Amino acid sequence: MSTEPGGESRAARFERGMEVLNGVNAEIGPRLTASLADVSPELAHQVVAWGFGEIYDRPALPPRDRQLVTLGILTALGGCEAQLEVHVNTSLNVGLTPEEIVETLLHAAGYCGFPKALNATAVAKKVFAERGLLPVTPD
Secondary structure (H helix, E strand, O other): OOEOOOOOEHHHHHHHHHHHHHHHOOOHHHHHHHHHOOOOHHHHHHHHHHHHHHHHOOOOOOHHHHHHHHHHHHHHHOOOHHHHHHHHHHHHHOOOOHHHHHHHHHHHHHHHOHHHHHHHHHHHHHHHHHOOOOOOOOO
16 A cells, blocks of 8 residues: 555545545546546546545635636636536536526636637536526526
């Protein structure tokens, strides 16, 4: 069993990350690790152990706020539609409403442009349709 800086074993870091990930989106952890098992299991390990066990689990921002940030960043980056789909679902899981998600993507348009916001909104619409949340109407 290897020990990483901080004295925690590699396996323990991964398990902690999976607990955090399962807490916000129980479907994605197994899908992520399976999709990378034959090409880059190390990437799956790092996403879970570092991304969720170390970063996502920090106490200064609750999951709901982290998801707002993530939606904005993925929208601004563009070309991240698969990850955006996961995070729109996760955003709903942690308490964001469809209206708040749509407003976040609209807000991003001012900083990253309409094409990226339109693409992100199309992803959100797909998720909302799958979850029976259309039409989205303002409060």
